[in-house]
Amino acid sequence: MPTNILMPALSPTMTEGNLAKWLKSEGDAVEAGDVIAEIETDKATMEVEAVDEGILGKILVSEGTQGVAVNTPIAVLLEEGESANDIGDVEAAPADIPCVPEVKDSEAVTQTSNPTQHAGAEVKDRNILYAQGHIIEPPPFDEAAFTDTAEVTVRVALRDAMAEEMRRDDTVYLMGEEVAEYNGAYKVSEGLLDEFGAKRVIDTPITEHGFAGLAVGSAMSGLKPIVEFMTWNFGMQAIDHIINSAGKTLYMAGGQLGCPIVFRGPNGAAARVAAQHSQCYASWYAHVPGLHVLAPWSAADAKGLMKAAIRDPNPVVFLENELLYGQSFECPTDEDFVIPIGRAKIEREGADVTIVAYSIMVGKALEAAKELAEQGIDAEVINLRTIRPLDRYTILESVKKTNRIVSVEESWPFAGIGAEIAALVGEHAFDYLDAPLARVCAKDVPLPYAANLEALALPQAEHIVAAARKVCYAD
Amino acid sequence: MAKSKTSKKSAKSSGKAKSAPAKAGSNSASNPETEEMRALYREMLLIRRFEEKAGQLYGMGLIGGFCHLYIGQEAVVTGISSVQQKQDTVVTSYRDHAHMLACGMDPKGIMAELTGREGGYSRGKGGSMHMFSKEEGFFGGHGIVGASTSIGTGLGFAHKYKKDKGVAVAYCGDGAANQGQVAECYNMAALWDLPILYVIENNQYGMGTSVQRSSAGALYKRGEGYGIPGEQVDGMDVFTVQAAARQALDYVRSGNGPYILEVMTYRYRGHSMSDPAKYRTKDEVNTFKNERDPIATIKALMLDKGVSEDEIKVIDKEIKDIVNEAAEFAQSSPEPAPEELWTDVLVEAAE
Numbered sequence: 001m002p003t004n005i006l007m008p009a010l011s012p013t014m015t016e017g018n019l020a021k022w023l024k025s026e027g028d029a030v031e032a033g034d035v036i037a038e039i040e041t042d043k044a045t046m047e048v049e050a051v052d053e054g055i056l057g058k059i060l061v062s063e064g065t066q067g068v069a070v071n072t073p074i075a076v077l078l079e080e081g082e083s084a085n086d087i088g089d090v091e092a093a094p095a096d097i098p099c100v101p102e103v104k105d106s107e108a109v110t111q112t113s114n115p116t117q118h119a120g121a122e123v124k125d126r127n128i129l130y131a132q133g134h135i136i137e138p139p140p141f142d143e144a145a146f147t148d149t150a151e152v153t154v155r156v157a158l159r160d161a162m163a164e165e166m167r168r169d170d171t172v173y174l175m176g177e178e179v180a181e182y183n184g185a186y187k188v189s190e191g192l193l194d195e196f197g198a199k200r201v202i203d204t205p206i207t208e209h210g211f212a213g214l215a216v217g218s219a220m221s222g223l224k225p226i227v228e229f230m231t232w233n234f235g236m237q238a239i240d241h242i243i244n245s246a247g248k249t250l251y252m253a254g255g256q257l258g259c260p261i262v263f264r265g266p267n268g269a270a271a272r273v274a275a276q277h278s279q280c281y282a283s284w285y286a287h288v289p290g291l292h293v294l295a296p297w298s299a300a301d302a303k304g305l306m307k308a309a310i311r312d313p314n315p316v317v318f319l320e321n322e323l324l325y326g327q328s329f330e331c332p333t334d335e336d337f338v339i340p341i342g343r344a345k346i347e348r349e350g351a352d353v354t355i356v357a358y359s360i361m362v363g364k365a366l367e368a369a370k371e372l373a374e375q376g377i378d379a380e381v382i383n384l385r386t387i388r389p390l391d392r393y394t395i396l397e398s399v400k401k402t403n404r405i406v407s408v409e410e411s412w413p414f415a416g417i418g419a420e421i422a423a424l425v426g427e428h429a430f431d432y433l434d435a436p437l438a439r440v441c442a443k444d445v446p447l448p449y450a451a452n453l454e455a456l457a458l459p460q461a462e463h464i465v466a467a468a469r470k471v472c473y474a475d
Numbered sequence: 476m477a478k479s480k481t482s483k484k485s486a487k488s489s490g491k492a493k494s495a496p497a498k499a500g501s502n503s504a505s506n507p508e509t510e511e512m513r514a515l516y517r518e519m520l521l522i523r524r525f526e527e528k529a530g531q532l533y534g535m536g537l538i539g540g541f542c543h544l545y546i547g548q549e550a551v552v553t554g555i556s557s558v559q560q561k562q563d564t565v566v567t568s569y570r571d572h573a574h575m576l577a578c579g580m581d582p583k584g585i586m587a588e589l590t591g592r593e594g595g596y597s598r599g600k601g602g603s604m605h606m607f608s609k610e611e612g613f614f615g616g617h618g619i620v621g622a623s624t625s626i627g628t629g630l631g632f633a634h635k636y637k638k639d640k641g642v643a644v645a646y647c648g649d650g651a652a653n654q655g656q657v658a659e660c661y662n663m664a665a666l667w668d669l670p671i672l673y674v675i676e677n678n679q680y681g682m683g684t685s686v687q688r689s690s691a692g693a694l695y696k697r698g699e700g701y702g703i704p705g706e707q708v709d710g711m712d713v714f715t716v717q718a719a720a721r722q723a724l725d726y727v728r729s730g731n732g733p734y735i736l737e738v739m740t741y742r743y744r745g746h747s748m749s750d751p752a753k754y755r756t757k758d759e760v761n762t763f764k765n766e767r768d769p770i771a772t773i774k775a776l777m778l779d780k781g782v783s784e785d786e787i788k789v790i791d792k793e794i795k796d797i798v799n800e801a802a803e804f805a806q807s808s809p810e811p812a813p814e815e816l817w818t819d820v821l822v823e824a825a826e
Contacts, residue, residue: 006534006535007534008530008531008533008534008535009533009534009535009536010534010748010749011748011749012536012539012540032523032524032527033523033527033546033743043749043751044749044751044753045751046745046751048534049527049530051527051528051530051531052795070534070535070536071535071536125823126823127820127821127823128817128818128820131817131820132817173636199636204663205659205662205663205666207656207659207662207663209625209655209656209659210625210628210655210656210658210659210660210662210663211659211663212625213622213624213625213626213628213629213656213660214625214626214628214629214632214660214663215629216625216626216629217566217614217625217626217627217628217629217630217631217632217633217643218629218630218632218633218636219629220614220626220629220630221564221614221629221630221633221634222633222637223632223633223636223637240619240622241622241625244618244619244622245617245619245622245625245626249607249615250819250820250821250822251600251819251820252597252600252601252605252607252615252616253596253597253601253605253606253607253615253819254595254596254597254598254599254600254601254819255598255818255819255822256596256597256607256608256609257607257609257614257615258822289820289821290820290821292821312824313822313824314821314822314824341824
């Protein structure tokens, strides 16, 4: 059967072009891949290759023709044994090829404009509902049931969580700079090399980009890496693999291939280490669909969330804090103490104002709440624990009760977590608010080295007290 | 093209490219030598015809976005995959359709992914550069230049960790060879003796920049400082590639650590569909097409060894049918349902 050769598109935006030159004549035999013509666009001249073998039976669009629409038949190719007589009437008009996808106005697409509340323990497709912006009750968790506790530091809680999960699953391994023989730059991995050996506790060269990519490859292939960045500041070298390789593969693979991996390390300001070593990455990673972002405060958070992170089949960004490593808290000893991802914790119940914080700022918020109580203001403090997926439900329920909200973070204000919470309450609890949300953030400058300037730049309890008083119109 | 190599440990000189010639006119059907030729010819032809068809569908507006064709480079992946073992894994960058075909992935699923349809390997959510098949040991399809080397190093790490005797074959282009993460991974792979064959497909242009304008020194020597043996071979001849790969894979599988194969090849088309390739001369392209073409070379050899024109035509017809069937499927498979927009962002955790 004669085949029409169509005017090709050379890019998705090309709609027409000029037929500059025929390199084959009617009657010529052509092989697949032979250049038969040249076409021009405003950008370039390109060759048209035959896609099949045959004889060029008839040229329909002569050379020099301008403005030939894409998909117009430009010639007819004959198979062996056919002649020009076999060519019927071919109209030199664009063929109707259904190639432009129509966006269907389906419910699934438009649902985001009308988010609804989903409650109860049996919420299915949690990730889909979250992506669509719905307000979902967090996964159930009876934290009070874990009554056996011991006082441990955050450092030990993290170590114990990793050790317990490594005992439970031999595909879990730890990799990073100084994690093995040095026992961790901050001693978080102390003793792990002795227990698990060099196969599973691996010192790397100082090459974050390379070892993060390596770990991602091993995760795709069935292992469960924990990648320690000495600090998250150095993790910035590896951000491409965290986002592009770990965060997007499941989606790009149509669900075939996941990436169970934990990237962890201290995040945010330490003490007097200046701008390049003092940065909070919460909003950077929380921006990305495909990642989970966790930020523990207490030892219990550290242990329960680290275990959840390692068991999670998804890539997890785990943001620790150097100043918290040495702090001690009561922590459940049960090996099944695993905090659900996506569930915030109300650390202090209160009626007058909601204070939302994560990581080290939870401690500052509790300090502020104590101060506020002395001033007659009863603050509710929410420890987010998970940044993504954000526990929108718990925040909104609290705001509906207190009608006032302050967000606290160690990060900069612009496009920060506080900005997201402001959008959340603006969109879903506007009618409940008795005052605009107030944000307490780091000052919008790189973190300075001088002790006095550093203290001025970072959020302090007194800033939180002032913000809470402001939204309560107390002054 | 002369072979050159740097070596460490006991890297032997590469094996003979071709086995002893058979007498012309011998019964080709029962001849293992011509059997192998047929298989290699068939694989290379499948790649070429598939890519030509992809180019055609692109021209019709059925394939969108970026589309990087492998035409001219067929001998590289065909030669290497012909000597891999079942448990080996493969990863490459974005000129990746051929690697999928060579791994045994279904042409229909690949073509339907190119057209962005439900029947595609990623259900239309990945496209030309992002397809995977755990079953066939193919780990993508990665759009970031250099990422395939790091991910491939991780595949090698996993082979060693799991002690499954597998080797990771990590492809990258000459452009990617200059990425920092490539050097970082060479270091770790050598340090930890990871089972990886690094393949640099040197098609001589990183987009429009020739390797002479982008790269100091020979790429196969990039592992020298880490003690990784490297070898440069002619990638326009499938038997040369095959022999080099066989020897390199043996070396890696024996626990000697990584190996670098720089395979000198050429792409006939532009970097992607919208590249008119004005940075090189027509003569240069035609020299490769007319004098070095890997498919024409093996076809001539087959004829020389007594395979008849008719026998070859049977293969040609079979490939044409496979590719036409793939193209038909890729056009008839529906677009993904709108609900697909929301799925596969995360794995739903068991509660």
